[in-house]
Amino acid sequence: MFRNYLKIAFRSLMKNKLYSSINVFGLALGMACSLLIGLWVKDELSYDRFLKDAESIHYVRVNFPYNGETVTNNITPGPLQEAIAKDVPEVAAVTKFNWGDERLIKVGETAAKEKGHFATDDFFGVFDLPVLAGKPKAALAQPNQIIVTRKLAEKYFPATAGQYQLVLGKTLQLNNDKFYVVGAVLENLPTNSTLQFDWLVNWKEQEQDWMKTWGNTSFSTYVRLKPKTTLAQAEMAMKDIYPRLAGKNFETGVPVLQPITDLHLYADYKNGQSVGGRIEYVRIFAIVALFILLIACINFMNLATAQSAMRAKEVGVRKVVGALRSSLIGQFLSESILTSLLAVVLALGLVWCVLPTFNEVFGKQLTLNLAEPMLWLIMLVLVLITGFLSGSYPALFLSSLQPIKILKGVRLQFGSGPALFRRTLVVFQFSLSIFLIVGMLAVGRQMNYLRTKNLGLDRENVVYIPLEGEIANPKKLETFRQEVMRQPTIVSATTTMALPVNVQGSSGDLSWPGKDPNLQTNVSCMFVGGDFTKTMNIKLVDGRDFNLDSPADSSNYIINETAAKLMQMKDPVGKEVNFWMGTGRIIGVMKDFHLNSLHQAITPLILCFDGRNTSYLLVKTRAGQTQQAVADLNQLSKQFNPNYPFTYHFIDEEYESLYRSEQQVHTLVNYFGMLAILISCLGLFGLAAFTAEQRTKEIGVRKVLGASVSNIVGLLSIDFLKLVLIALVLATPLAWWAMSKWLGTFAYREDLSWWIFGVAGTLAILIAFLTVSYQSIKAALMNPVTSLRSE
Amino acid sequence: MIQTINLQKLFSTEEVETTALNGINMDVKDGEFVAIMGPSGCGKSTLLNILGLLDNPSDGDYNFYGTEVARMTERQRAQLRKGSIGFVFQSFNLIDELTVYENVELPLLYLKTPPEERKKRVEEALERMSIMHRRNHFPQQLSGGQQQRTAIARAVVAKPKLILADEPTGNLDSKNGEEVMKLLGELNDEGTTIIMVTHSPYDAGFAHRIVNLFDGKVVTENFHV
């Protein structure tokens, strides 16, 4: 019997090639889409779970009360780690390391910048990472040893050919300076690790005095809790560290812990508590995946139901020759399950094909692991659900028909129920499509806004060079800078500690005569060298820039307008202030510029004039001569800093990298939005084809009676267009709400406007019309004689 | 042996009520060949459908081989119908997606006949209707006569006690019609009870008895030998 069902199923698939391919392909596309998103979501949720005993590892942040709110420092001062190690028995191990540094690694002729950390002894007590060779714990304790990953071992010692034992004992030179012996080789860290490094060296190797102060927060601290210790217990035990040890200005600090498994997805803190982060995107895309799957299933059901009308005769005959209702239900269900099985196979193939590209675009290492039982379980559930849903209507409805009625050739009266159902489904999927179109437009507009917004400083044609080696020496640096400025291709150059589009450091140390003692002043601060405002083209509203020839400027300051407002000074230039460089005067006020991503409002900023605390040389090139300027810089770098390879980046790139997450979302929304629309169109197309076919006779008669082609096209299209209009009405408020929420995460944004909805609606109507009109025109152009004879 | 007593059938639509059958009393003995005739719309097909357990009468009794079936549910009728009645229609009603062989096999599949037995009986039926050579063709690839022979093969394959035919020659030319009538005659000679609706007096000549309907009533019954 079942073989007979299969035969019929296969033959009816082949007979209606158009419907079948729309149906199977549409469902496969939807499944592939959601499978892909599913893999992405799974990967996002899997961050750091590969770590042994991941649940007991926690990241340390510090909360401070600030003007009635709580601000959270995401990085910690150096002494905190020591205090925890000494005084918190709940903690089994604690480690700190500096923020992923790139350092030059050199072995013979091979030299390149590699990312790594200087970490304290107990690093491996916290992170029990897989080892390929050597004893990492012992190696890290040694001042002259280095631990490398498999990637570095293979890159710098290719001759060892995968025998990592042989890499042990080899030496490599760090930062063109000290030589280190490889003490251990670690397995590469997976991409779903928040920890990313390729080498580790003992903390003491780079420790400086300022790292031992409570006022300087620069390091990542991680703890591993003892078994059976809760996060709350550990936080409780850490409560007294700041009041006891941190001293004046810092005694209010409260360390807070976050499980490392939450670090990737819940990194945003507001008022001292985690308020989410990337998880929002994960949720949104999980929902989108579900909806796309839903749309595809709906189409599948819709078409299957529509098509089943053509199967009525078969049902009648089967009943007459002895089929019971139950066996007919069985037949239709096994048929639709077979079709959805076909779609799943196709979907797996599709995913397999696009996965490499997907991984490339999103920097992931997603794999379709066919050995994973979970995948099969999900697929099975998917097949059964779509199969049952799409098969149940024809199974239940058709099998209930009386055979004599069917065989008499009575036109099947599907009643208003199913027709209403079909219409609802069309409305639903077009609502979703319109929602996604609005999303695409709004996100695209905001991305464009971010890219083109005037930040108050120039970010075009600004190149920056990390300062290291010889040119890290302040004396040599100034000569180098002067030399750079002499190049005809270069407008100006300056030195800074932080990149001006992403200023992270802040301080509460600012004071001035007459300051309200209750006013807390958290100001962003930057160390800059000469010609900063000129190079970045920042407007000075008042006063002047720092002057190298004026020795007094080393304790003078420049502030921005927001800082002036915070300090409640009408005419700040010339006023006395005290900050990190000692007591000096405000010599200039800058017009506000954006010193962070546009998610954040502009904060008060103070500039310190210090040629020593610098990390970058910022170079403004002449427009259109960037290529030549870079070549000139390369030349000068070779001359001044021969031991280091010349590296340069553009400020623009740094600025755009602030929105990497948003950029990815933008890409995802675009792809999946298009796919959702495509799938909806496939559904509509199939349905229109079906309607046109059902009404062939009516169209024939109408034409014989004198209807024109446009009459017919209108007749067939108007129904669908009505549905799209309803969808527009439903989708608009939802899309408005969702996009406002997303845009709300930006302090600066291009607000939604009505034309977006207009465009989305017009687009949807146009798409729907084109999709439907193909079928309508085809039907309308048909010779009425053929359509009437077919009856 | 089937017997109807005062069979009534009313069709009610929104506006009109049609009395399709109005008190039909009819006996058909085992092995009989009965032709039903009458003008269009007099209720022939309606009667045949009720006799074939495809429909319920509105009133009256119907004794089907000892079972009272007039008030059975659709489900019970379907069970009873299975294997005991074969149908032949004017418009053949073959399943387009199945081959000749598969169409004929269908009733046996629903009866869960074991595979060897099934094969034997399907081949027998095809042989007998002389369409064995077309066994792997699809209905659209056959002539009308061949299609009707396939339909008859399908009707007899389960060896039913009763065959109901509604204008079996209506869509056929006289040569093919003659052939079909001969086949029905042969089946009747072997003992199968046949009830046939027809407009053709010639075809009716094959039957033992002609029942004439008019306006839902039996008007005359003519006996042949």
Ligand SMILES: Nc1ncnc2c1ncn2[C@@H]1O[C@H](COP(=O)(O)OP(=O)(O)OP(=O)(O)O)[C@@H](O)[C@H]1O
């Ligand atoms: N489903 C139905 N609903 C309403 N009326 C019906 C229905 N089926 C049949 N009738 C009516 O019942 C009467 C008998 O119909 P039936 O099909 O039995 O006629 P018939 O004798 O087979 O005619 P023909 O020789 O043209 O096939 C007709 O008047 C018809 O209109």
Ligand SMILES: [Mg+2]
């Ligand atoms: Mg009739």
